[in-house]
Amino acid sequence: MNWTVRRRLTALSLLSTFLILAGGGVCWIALDQANRTSRDLGVVARAMRHHLEVVHLQAEIRGDVLSALAASDDDDLDRLRQDFSEHLAELDRNRGERDACALDPATRAAVDDARAGAIDYKRRAGSILTAAGKGDRSRALAAVPALESSARALDGKNAAITGRLNDRAGASERRSIEIARRATVLALLLPLLIAVALMLASRAIRKSITEPLDRAVEVLDALSAGDLDARTDLRTGDELGRMGLAIDRAAASLAATISSIARNATAVGNASEELASVSQQLFGNAHETSTQTSVVSSASEEV
Numbered sequence: 615m616n617w618t619v620r621r622r623l624t625a626l627s628l629l630s631t632f633l634i635l636a637g638g639g640v641c642w643i644a645l646d647q648a649n650r651t652s653r654d655l656g657v658v659a660r661a662m663r664h665h666l667e668v669v670h671l672q673a674e675i676r677g678d679v680l681s682a683l684a685a686s687d688d689d690d691l692d693r694l695r696q697d698f699s700e701h702l703a704e705l706d707r708n709r710g711e712r713d714a715c716a717l718d719p720a721t722r723a724a725v726d727d728a729r730a731g732a733i734d735y736k737r738r739a740g741s742i743l744t745a746a747g748k749g750d751r752s753r754a755l756a757a758v759p760a761l762e763s764s765a766r767a768l769d770g771k772n773a774a775i776t777g778r779l780n781d782r783a784g785a786s787e788r789r790s791i792e793i794a795r796r797a798t799v800l801a802l803l804l805p806l807l808i809a810v811a812l813m814l815a816s817r818a819i820r821k822s823i824t825e826p827l828d829r830a831v832e833v834l835d836a837l838s839a840g841d842l843d844a845r846t847d848l849r850t851g852d853e854l855g856r857m858g859l860a861i862d863r864a865a866a867s868l869a870a871t872i873s874s875i876a877r878n879a880t881a882v883g884n885a886s887e888e889l890a891s892v893s894q895q896l897f898g899n900a901h902e903t904s905t906q907t908s909v910v911s912s913a914s915e916e917v
Contacts, residue, residue: 618852622819629815633808640804644797651790657716658783664712665779669772671705672735676765679739682746683754691747698743702736721778728771735764826854830861842869 617625678698685691709732713725738761745754829846836844845865848858 619823619854622822626815626819630812633811637804637808640800641797644793644800648790648793648797651786651793655783655786655790658779658786661712661715661717661721662776662779662783664708664715665772665775667708668705668712668732669769669776671701671708672732672765672768672772674701675705675736675739676761679742679746679761680758682743683751683758685746695743695747698739702740705736718778718782721775721782724771724775724778728768728775731764731768731771735761735768738764822850823854826850826858830854830858833861833865837865837868842872 675698678694678701682691682694682698685694717725738757742754742757742761745751745757826846826848829848833844833846842865845862846858847862848855850858
């Protein structure tokens, strides 16, 4: 392929565009990774917030049940039952918000594993509160150990969910730090690498253009100084090579023309010398003829 000057300049433009787009693409990838990590951290934070609310409300429900067992009158019992209903509704809402988050498979499995225990805990707490409301205190007290056992099992499952969320939050945080570190390195090195690549490419192209031009200028200077043997000897095959060939042909033509003029000038000089010699001979002959004419005239007069 003949790399003409136009093609070299076009290639440099394309290289510049490619490097800029590549740099932009790398930055976009890093930014996309940072956004994904940020979204993941947001999901974990939201799930953790709702999960902690679930744990807190489960403890509140346990407190409502135990307080109902110690209630002294119906007004306190009614108030505690109202609190129980509100806490139960808030528990279901926060559990639904937590379960709706985009959880990883391990956390999702832990949440699913705790679901049956949470249903059993709510059922036992509701039955105790119902028995206390009906005045069946002995039945309510008898169900407390089973509620405590269900609460302990549920606490273990909740702790497993908390651990999973903490692990995911830690992994997301480490990934975020790593992405930030890579982004910092890219922000420092990428512009430098692009600048070096463009500088090397520009230098190579500039050298391929300026060296033939410098050689052409040297030859033209030599020709103007009278050195008709100077030649560019450019054989690059591009526009500069064609320019060099044109200069060489012009120099050769000029040398041939001047050589021809010199030969003609020599021939004219030789002819001038011959003409001068002939003129001198003619002058001598004319002088001799004049002398002889004078002698003949003198002799005629004497006769």
